[in-house]
Amino acid sequence: MPGPPDARRVLVSARVYSALQRALGAARVRRVLVAEHLRPAPGERVLDLGCGPGDVRAELPAVEYVGVDHSERYLAAARARHAGRGRFVRADLRLLRLEDEEPFDAAIAIGVLHHLDDGEGAAMLASAAHALKSSGRLITIDPALGDRESPLARWLILRDRGRHLRSSEGYAGLARGRFDHVVASTRHDLARVPYCHAILECTEPRP
Numbered sequence: 551m552p553g554p555p556d557a558r559r560v561l562v563s564a565r566v567y568s569a570l571q572r573a574l575g576a577a578r579v580r581r582v583l584v585a586e587h588l589r590p591a592p593g594e595r596v597l598d599l600g601c602g603p604g605d606v607r608a609e610l611p612a613v614e615y616v617g618v619d620h621s622e623r624y625l626a627a628a629r630a631r632h633a634g635r636g637r638f639v640r641a642d643l644r645l646l647r648l649e650d651e652e653p654f655d656a657a658i659a660i661g662v663l664h665h666l667d668d669g670e671g672a673a674m675l676a677s678a679a680h681a682l683k684s685s686g687r688l689i690t691i692d693p694a695l696g697d698r699e700s701p702l703a704r705w706l707i708l709r710d711r712g713r714h715l716r717s718s719e720g721y722a723g724l725a726r727g728r729f730d731h732v733v734a735s736t737r738h739d740l741a742r743v744p745y746c747h748a749i750l751e752c753t754e755p756r757p
């Protein structure tokens with residue numbers, strides 16, 4: 551009979567994820583994303599879609615933070631690390647309906663869209679549009695393919711576990727299904743290794 555989840559193993563594997571991310575320069579990527587794109591003001595309500603172990607929480611000021619993920623393993627790590635600094639909720643982003651939540655000022659999805667096919671991505675974007683105030687914004691970042699990345703960057707990006715890599719315009723096209731204003735930018739300089747990121751700033755949500 552399967553025993554109860556091994557909490558220690560769960561926390562160790564979330565730590566391995568965060569350590570690997572740090573080695574690749576993900577902390578800097580998150581810092582730039584927050585400072586240049588999300589620009590959160592203290593007191594804002596921020597929704598983190600696919601929050602994983604909650605690594606971005608450390609980069610945010612005193613916001614009202616809600617992280618959502620379907621992995622209990624990551625949520626357990628996030629709750630342990632950020633006790634009292636937000637809520638971490640288990641849910642599937644494709645079916646997310648936050649009816650009991652006040653509308654959010656901002657949402658972020660870091661490294662999530664490239665794990666979702668077009669139908670699933672559209673469902674997540676619909677959830678985000680629904681959860682935001684009409685003045686709210688969604689910021690996403692994902693590995694980009696087909697945006698003049700170097701051969702080494704392309705090789706590294708293709709090692710990612712996400713099966714739905716797109717160009718910056720590919721991600722933007724998906725977001726335009728739910729947001730009237732979408733600005734896509736491509737960055738080749740964010741990681742510690744050759745890489746290419748697509749960042750979207752989405753405003754004017756259509757719930």
Ligand SMILES: C[S@@+](CC[C@H](N)C(=O)[O-])C[C@H]1O[C@@H](n2cnc3c(N)ncnc32)[C@H](O)[C@@H]1O
Pocket residue numbers: 571599600601602603604605606618619620621624641642643644659660661662665
């Ligand atoms: C690459 S990780 C990024 C985690 C985190 N945003 C970060 O910055 O480290 C992608 C996350 O999306 C979550 N995820 C993927 N598909 C999901 C879904 N359908 N519902 C909820 N979470 C999902 C995974 O569990 C994982 O934590």
